[in-house]
Structures are given as C-alpha cells and as structure tokens.
Amino acid sequence: xxxxxxIKETFTTDWEKYSHLFKEITVPAKTILLKEGEVSxxxxxxTKGCARLWFNNNGKDITFQFFFEREGVSSVESxxxxxxxxxxxxxxxxxxxxxxxxxxxxxxxxxxxxxxxYLQEVLYKRMAHYSKLFLSRxxxxxxxxxxxxxKEYPHIIRRVPQHYIASYLGITPVSLSRIRNKx
Amino acid sequence: xxxxxxIKETFTTDWEKYSHLFKEITVPAKTILLKEGEVSxxxxxxTKGCARLWFNNNGKDITFQFFFEREGVSSVESxxxxxxxxxxxxxxxxxxxxxxxxxxxxxxxxxxxxxxxYLQEVLYKRMAHYSKLFLSRxxxxxxxxxxxxxKEYPHIIRRVPQHYIASYLGITPVSLSRIRNKx
DNA sequence: TGTATTTATTAACAATTGTTATTGCCGGCC
DNA sequence: GGCCGGCAATAACAATTGTTAATAAATACA
Numbered sequence: 001x002x003x004x005x006x007i008k009e010t011f012t013t014d015w016e017k018y019s020h021l022f023k024e025i026t027v028p029a030k031t032i033l034l035k036e037g038e039v040s041x042x043x044x045x046x047t048k049g050c051a052r053l054w055f056n057n058n059g060k061d062i063t064f065q066f067f068f069e070r071e072g073v074s075s076v077e078s079x080x081x082x083x084x085x086x087x088x089x090x091x092x093x094x095x096x097x098x099x100x101x102x103x104x105x106x107x108x109x110x111x112x113x114x115x116x117x118y119l120q121e122v123l124y125k126r127m128a129h130y131s132k133l134f135l136s137r138x139x140x141x142x143x144x145x146x147x148x149x150x151k152e153y154p155h156i157i158r159r160v161p162q163h164y165i166a167s168y169l170g171i172t173p174v175s176l177s178r179i180r181n182k183x
Numbered sequence: 184x185x186x187x188x189x190i191k192e193t194f195t196t197d198w199e200k201y202s203h204l205f206k207e208i209t210v211p212a213k214t215i216l217l218k219e220g221e222v223s224x225x226x227x228x229x230t231k232g233c234a235r236l237w238f239n240n241n242g243k244d245i246t247f248q249f250f251f252e253r254e255g256v257s258s259v260e261s262x263x264x265x266x267x268x269x270x271x272x273x274x275x276x277x278x279x280x281x282x283x284x285x286x287x288x289x290x291x292x293x294x295x296x297x298x299x300x301y302l303q304e305v306l307y308k309r310m311a312h313y314s315k316l317f318l319s320r321x322x323x324x325x326x327x328x329x330x331x332x333x334k335e336y337p338h339i340i341r342r343v344p345q346h347y348i349a350s351y352l353g354i355t356p357v358s359l360s361r362i363r364n365k366x
Numbered sequence: 367t368g369t370a371t372t373t374a375t376t377a378a379c380a381a382t383t384g385t386t387a388t389t390g391c392c393g394g395c396c
Numbered sequence: 397g398g399c400c401g402g403c404a405a406t407a408a409c410a411a412t413t414g415t416t417a418a419t420a421a422a423t424a425c426a
Contacts, residue, residue, distance in 0.1 A: 057322050134317035138353060139240050142383080162404065170321060175383050177405055212424095325413080344373065358413055360375055 018108050022098040027091055034089040040078035042099050046071050049095030052164060053087045063168040065129065066092075066156055076126055079105075080119075092160060142171045143179050201291050205281040210274055217272040223261035225282050229254050232278030235347060236270045246351040248312065249275075249339055259309055262288075263302075275343060325354045326362050 022045070027033075034040050036055055044051075046069050053075065054063040064087065067073040078085035079102065100108075109115055136145055146169055150157055157165060163173040171179075205228070210216075217223050219238055227234075229252050236258065237246040247270065250256040261268035262285065283291075292298055319328055329352055333340055340348060345363075346356040354362075 062321060130317075134321070138245060138317070138320055161402085163402095172384060173404075174385080174406085178383085181405075346373070355414060356374075357376085357415080361413085364375075 018112070021104040021108065022100050024096065025099055026094065026096045028094050029091055031091045031095070032088060033091065033097075034075050034078070034085055034087070036086065036088045037084050038078075039082050040075045040085055041102050043072060043074040043079050043102075043105055044089075045098040045100075046073060047096040047098060049091060049093040049097075050159060051089060051091045051095065052160075053089055054167065055087050061088075061167055062170070063164055064133070066160060066164075066168070068155070068159075072122070076123060080123075092164065137170060142169050142175065145169050146176065146179055201295070204287040204291065205283050207279065207281055209277065209279045211277050212274055214274045214278070215271060216274065216280075217258050217261070217268055217270070219269065219271045220267050221261075222265050223258045223268055224285050226255060226257040226262050226285075226288055227272075228281040228283075229256060230279040230281060232274060232276040232280075233342060234272060234274045234278065235343075236272055237350065238270050244271075244350050245353070246347055247316070249343055249347075249351070251338070251342070255305070259306060263306075275347065320353060325352050325358065328352050329359065329362055 024047070033042075033044060033051070046067055048069060050069075051067045051073055052063050053065045053067070053073075054061045056062075073089065075085040075087050075089055077083060078087075082102070109119070136148065140148070146165075149165070149169070162176060166173045166176040169176065207230070216225075216227060216234070229250055231252060233249060233251045234256055235246050235250070236248045236256075237244045239245075256272065258268040258270045258272055260266060261270075265285070292302070319331065323331070329348075332348070332352070345359060349356045349359040352359065
C-alpha cells in the first residue's frame, strides 16, 4: 500500500514480507465493494482500474472522491473505527485489487514500524481533501469547479465517465455537458 | 469563559480567580474585532450582544458562524496557532465583551487544570459544526437549509438581521426574502 | 419626536441549473 | 458482424437564484 512520497521510503522495502496477507481479486465495473450502512471489513489497494466513493442523497448520488492505480482505498472511518459506513465504495472500471482483512491489517499496523504514522498522514490528507472540496463548493460556481478540476486533475476528467464528474461537482450531467460546450 | 455543560462544572468555580486577567469593553455594532489576514492577539467572551465570523469571497461576504451571550469567540485557529486569520470577527449588535490577551490566556492554559482539555473540546465542536454546515450546503437546497435553521436554531433567526442569515445560507437577501414569503 | 440609516420586500429581467425526453455514438459481448 | 446497453449531446421547458432598482418599514439616535 505504498504512496505518500515522504514516508514511502521508510517502509517500502519491508513491504514484501506482508504480501501473503493480501489476496488479489478482479471484479467487473460497477461492483459495490462496500455498501452505505455496512461496516467495512476489508481494505483494498488498486492494481488496475479505478473506483469512487459516494453516498446517496434522496436518490441522487454524490461522489466524494475518485481512486486510481497505486492507491489504497476504503471507507477509512468505517474501516478504522468499525462503524457503519456513510459511503458506498464502487468500481468504475473493471479492477484488479489487492484485498486485506481488518484482522491482517491490524497485524501490519502493530508489526510494521512507522505504518501507524503513515495512516495518520493518510487520514490527515483525507480531511484536507474534504475541506478543500467543501470550500470549493461554497466559494465557486459549478463552472469554476469544473475548470479547476480540468486544470488540477486532468487525468480524472480523461478517465472517469462524465456523469460521475457531474455528481462530483454537484450538478446534473446535462448541466455539465452545457458547461463543457458553452451554450 | 464557561460553556460546554459536561466540562463546565470541573472548573467553573475556579474561574473567579482569573477575572482580573479580563478587561471589559463595550463596542458599537459592526465593530471589526479581528480582520481577515491579521494574527489574532485577543480572545473575547460575550457578556451582552452578538457577533459573527465571516470571510470575503470576491466581494461577497460569507458568514460561517454566529455567537451570542455566554460564548467565547475568536478566530480559534489564528488565536491558538498565531497564524493569519482566514476570517473577520465582527459584532452584529452593540456588545459588552470580556477581552483577554494571548499572553494572559496562555497563563490560564498552564495554570488551570482541565482547561486545555476544555479547549480541545471547543475545537472539536467547531470542527463538527463546520462539517455539518458544509454537508448541509451539499445536500440541501437553500430553502431546506433555511427551514432547518428555523427549526433547530430559531433564536438566530429571531435575532440576527436577515441579510446575515442569507450570507450564512449562501444566498442573496433577495432570494431569502422570496423563500420566506413563498413566491 | 423627527430624521437618518439600516433592513426587508417587491418587481422585472437575466442567468443558471434542473427536468424530461430524444437522438446518436461507441464499445463490449454474444 | 450485429445487437444491446451505457454514455454524451441537445432541445424545450420549468424552477430557482442572481441582479438591479425602487420603495416601504423598522430602527437608531440626536
């Protein structure tokens, strides 16, 4: 579960020895890995494909975050605290994933020096990501938000179906199409 | 600076002995107690009146929080970490305030048992307040947000001028007036 | 009390976004 | 290759909100 450049080097070499705790699976697109309201028992690492975290709001889905190759992904709060997840975790493309159980994960937490600190950083980054997302919703128009996404994270727009982008921006697919084609 | 029922009792009796560290001032409405971009050197406790925390977004002001009697108020992050404040702190009504300097405040933090924990709780509540506010912006329409405010915090609506409520809800005063009068 | 200032309402119009439905395109899959 | 399903674009219309301006009401305070 590498990532986060600074901390990465400190334990990336040790990583091999835990590989037997992960199971590789492949799943089709639109597979729900975790359902809203359920307690997360597994965490995933994306080898191939992409996924999204979203929640249902009166029948409309609101996407919070996208995940791509070489990223760990779970409903962090639910997995760590074993509480009901507020989010759905769903694949967008067919995916190859490394799966680890909560139990094995806890083993690594205890066994690998520095891993817990790394997790703290992941959590912190996630909070920062949310704050930024929320603030952009308050301060900017959908159009501005789209343009910012296009500038800062073009790979998301290249790869993710447009209606998920719309759900991420808080608008309808129709409205996003209009913004893109300026009419 | 009492508040927060649970922790309150643990040090509310000790509080008197620090009263000499506070200075009472009275200020008119619309007094800026802290300007966006400045470092907070003072914290306030409201004896009489009310205030709001807001920031400027391209000329429009966005209100984040309202404060009333028996509440401590400051740009918490700026006061604690001595960083530039992201917010303006401004009185809404003429106010009577107890003022304490950063230095004297730090003295109390060190001197009073349990005070630091209390501050942690204040900070935690503030984060929770923000999360709630942000989520309501994403999930609900301005109309729904107004109705929730009316139900949950009627005292705010009773007391605060309507255009500040509008700024808190993220809409124009005109739009809020329309919502209130259903047309 | 009378005047000035602030605040709220209303109207008219523009801009943005949502809703619903249709069409066409593309890719996966049998 | 051909069919089906998912996706994007577009149109027409409705609903919501913003903008600007005028007016009315409430409030402050001299």
